[in-house]
Amino acid sequence: MDLLERFTAGDLDAFEALFCQHQRQVYAWMVRIVRDSGIAEDLTVETFWRIYRSRARFDPAGNFGAWAYRIATNAALDHLRKSRRETELPADLSADRCPDTAVQHETRDRIRQAFAQLPPKYRLVATLALIEDEPYERIAGAAGISVSLVKIRVFRAVRMLRKQLSSLGIKDAKS
Amino acid sequence: MNHDDDKAVRDLLKQVIGPVANTELRHDLWPQMLWRLDHQQAVRIPWFDWALGAIAGAALILFPGAIPALLYHL
Numbered sequence: 001m002d003l004l005e006r007f008t009a010g011d012l013d014a015f016e017a018l019f020c021q022h023q024r025q026v027y028a029w030m031v032r033i034v035r036d037s038g039i040a041e042d043l044t045v046e047t048f049w050r051i052y053r054s055r056a057r058f059d060p061a062g063n064f065g066a067w068a069y070r071i072a073t074n075a076a077l078d079h080l081r082k083s084r085r086e087t088e089l090p091a092d093l094s095a096d097r098c099p100d101t102a103v104q105h106e107t108r109d110r111i112r113q114a115f116a117q118l119p120p121k122y123r124l125v126a127t128l129a130l131i132e133d134e135p136y137e138r139i140a141g142a143a144g145i146s147v148s149l150v151k152i153r154v155f156r157a158v159r160m161l162r163k164q165l166s167s168l169g170i171k172d173a174k175s
Numbered sequence: 176m177n178h179d180d181d182k183a184v185r186d187l188l189k190q191v192i193g194p195v196a197n198t199e200l201r202h203d204l205w206p207q208m209l210w211r212l213d214h215q216q217a218v219r220i221p222w223f224d225w226a227l228g229a230i231a232g233a234a235l236i237l238f239p240g241a242i243p244a245l246l247y248h249l
Contacts, residue, residue, distance in 0.1 A: 012212075016205060019204075019205055019208055020203075020205065023200060023203070023204050023205075024199075024200045027198070027200040027204070028198035028199075028200070031195055031198050032194075032195050032198060035192075035195060037197075037201070041200075041204060041207070044200075044204055045204055045207045045208050045211055048204075048208055049208070049211050049212070049215065052212065108191045111187060111188070111191045111192075112191060112192060115188065115191075115192065126188075130181065130184065130185045130188050130189075131185075131188050131189060131192055131193070131194055132194050132195070133194070154181065155181070158181040158184045161184055161188075162184060165187075
């Protein structure tokens, strides 16, 4: 019996082995979406909890990694839905940006606020596609939607952001 | 609708928010996972048990005369 078969049969050692193999990838994916290391850790555990609960539905011949990304993305989306009222985006994890070319502090806050106000499903794809430069195909696979739908959601997210930013008097969003 | 169309917004977001610099996990999460498994499984009661309990409770309230018979059979 291989590892995945033992996992679907409820073997805790097999689950631990899979957890150790995949926790770093799941965390890295999660932190790109939620942008907070503590929340990403909690959601990584939540993801594997969902994986463990759903083990009977997993086909041992299938791709565990792809399945884990799908569940992780759903857990992240649930988190974004719950935390939508919070308009602040954690900034501590972002890469350093050039201070010389930086947008004014107040403008930055407005842009961050506008981004945080995006509906969760748009914010998810916009974060991954526009900020993290993830390929559309990978986002589609993880979100369980088609590449076309990812493109549509990115397009709509950009449109919503442009509208909101122009209403805040920020002109840079126009292409 | 392609990558070029949203370049201005993409550049703006990257400048303001920026990609996550460190995606490395700082410590093993297995202890947290184990705690979650122990904790969640301990408190988890199947819906069927709740339903049985509710039916038994309702039956005893509606037919209190059945209590002595039930005690006798226990």
